[in-house]
Amino acid sequence: MRLNEITKHPRIVIVGGGFGGLKLAKALKKFDGEVLLIDRHNYHIFQPLLYQVATGSLQAESIVFPLRKIFHNQANVTFVYTNVTEINSASNTISTTDGDISYDYLVLATGSDTNFFGNKEIEHYAMPMKNVTEALNIRSMILQNLEVAFLEKDLEKKQALLNFVIVGGGPTGVELSGAIAEFKNHVLHKDYPEQKDANMKVYLVEGKKELLAAMSTEASVNAKQNLLDMGVEIYNDVHVKSYDGELLMIDNGTNIHTKNVIWAAGVMGKVPAGFSAGALTKSNRVQVDHTNKVHDHRNVYVIGDAAAMISLEYPQGHPGVAPVAIQQGQHLAKNLMRLTKNEAAKPFVYKDKGTLATIGRNKAVADLGKIHLKGFIAWVIWIFVHLMSLVGFTNRLIIFLSWASSYITYNGANRLIIRRFNTKEMKVESEAD
Numbered sequence: 001m002r003l004n005e006i007t008k009h010p011r012i013v014i015v016g017g018g019f020g021g022l023k024l025a026k027a028l029k030k031f032d033g034e035v036l037l038i039d040r041h042n043y044h045i046f047q048p049l050l051y052q053v054a055t056g057s058l059q060a061e062s063i064v065f066p067l068r069k070i071f072h073n074q075a076n077v078t079f080v081y082t083n084v085t086e087i088n089s090a091s092n093t094i095s096t097t098d099g100d101i102s103y104d105y106l107v108l109a110t111g112s113d114t115n116f117f118g119n120k121e122i123e124h125y126a127m128p129m130k131n132v133t134e135a136l137n138i139r140s141m142i143l144q145n146l147e148v149a150f151l152e153k154d155l156e157k158k159q160a161l162l163n164f165v166i167v168g169g170g171p172t173g174v175e176l177s178g179a180i181a182e183f184k185n186h187v188l189h190k191d192y193p194e195q196k197d198a199n200m201k202v203y204l205v206e207g208k209k210e211l212l213a214a215m216s217t218e219a220s221v222n223a224k225q226n227l228l229d230m231g232v233e234i235y236n237d238v239h240v241k242s243y244d245g246e247l248l249m250i251d252n253g254t255n256i257h258t259k260n261v262i263w264a265a266g267v268m269g270k271v272p273a274g275f276s277a278g279a280l281t282k283s284n285r286v287q288v289d290h291t292n293k294v295h296d297h298r299n300v301y302v303i304g305d306a307a308a309m310i311s312l313e314y315p316q317g318h319p320g321v322a323p324v325a326i327q328q329g330q331h332l333a334k335n336l337m338r339l340t341k342n343e344a345a346k347p348f349v350y351k352d353k354g355t356l357a358t359i360g361r362n363k364a365v366a367d368l369g370k371i372h373l374k375g376f377i378a379w380v381i382w383i384f385v386h387l388m389s390l391v392g393f394t395n396r397l398i399i400f401l402s403w404a405s406s407y408i409t410y411n412g413a414n415r416l417i418i419r420r421f422n423t424k425e426m427k428v429e430s431e432a433d
């Protein structure tokens, strides 16, 4: 099949096999037409567990699933492995690195990217964590800098290698700080018995007055106390001014010498070219109507992190979380089937089932409507929800066994340096990803 040849009308082209695009393609099982699912990776990533890959608790393969395999039993879906560069809605085509593809309906489910707010120096030196490559980069950075630290004679240079700074106190920053602090508290002395006096430090820097600002006050306060108990130094209500690969400067006058900065402080929509500036929000999300259709673009829809469905309840659009993407994918599948039968599309309504964040072993927070849970019970709910949300029985089994073993031994088994860490080279690899 040549990509631009439509074998069966109507053709729905979905760009992105993440949470939203995958749900949409699956929900189109009964659609009597052609579905092309396009992704620049040949796998679906379970992003909520990236931090465990970055800290060596889980192997990367356990949180990804091959997209082609998912559709073995769905004949109307064809997977295309390419990168979409531009949408051309006047001609109902998209440009890809492998040629143009035409569509009857186009759905962008391209997710989001790290937002460095235009600071090129920080972008160059700080490590983002949005995909598997970046999580593995962080793993290499942590492990390799520890090894280098223990050979370093100069005490100032050694401390810079042992200082870990996480910027951004949302769920990702809190989870990462907790996981690195657990590494320091439970693994360091086992892996490096000769380094009993190593002064590894974990810092968390957040611009808002509290951590987990999108959650309840109970959750924010609890998460902060848990991290403090684990030895994390927390700076709230401050901003990082600069980072040059050696020195991190905060606007309260604090300077931290560090070779390890992980940036979890912001996200922006990731969308191909082809939209006017007016169609995009400040955070680069595409503005859509209440059915996820892009204003002034015929038959073009955007779902998930890349979409901003602005309403009184959600003046910035819905939160960038997996349930929004999944529910929009599910809802849009029904609407597209209605439209192909000349029926009217129905508006999307988000059902918020709650928010969870984990801080470490036996430590998590959960906001479930008016109920706020913390500690062991919240942690068990977090484990259950994440295991059930994973794609593929084997992945669930591998992760369950890894967690069970780590729970007993406090000792994950994936602390491997599989490539040399070098900020400049790593960034090139990430950008190409």
Ligand SMILES: Cc1cc2nc3c(=O)[nH]c(=O)nc-3n(C[C@H](O)[C@H](O)[C@H](O)COP(=O)(O)OP(=O)(O)OC[C@H]3O[C@@H](n4cnc5c(N)ncnc54)[C@H](O)[C@@H]3O)c2cc1C
Binding pocket: 015, 016, 017, 018, 019, 020, 021, 038, 039, 040, 041, 043, 044, 045, 047, 048, 049, 050, 051, 082, 083, 084, 085, 109, 110, 111, 112, 129, 130, 131, 171, 172, 270, 272, 303, 304, 305, 306, 320, 321, 322, 323, 325
């Ligand atoms: C570290 C981390 C932790 C998170 N933790 C949680 C959590 O605990 N709970 C929660 O609910 N949410 C969490 N999220 C957010 C959640 O993962 C996102 O909200 C969700 O993935 C959005 O789904 P999506 O379908 O919009 O995009 P994604 O799932 O990001 O999928 C986008 C897909 O599009 C593909 N793509 C992008 N551009 C192109 C292109 N030009 N051409 C071809 N393919 C392209 C990508 O390869 C990717 O497969 C986390 C995110 C991160 C990064």
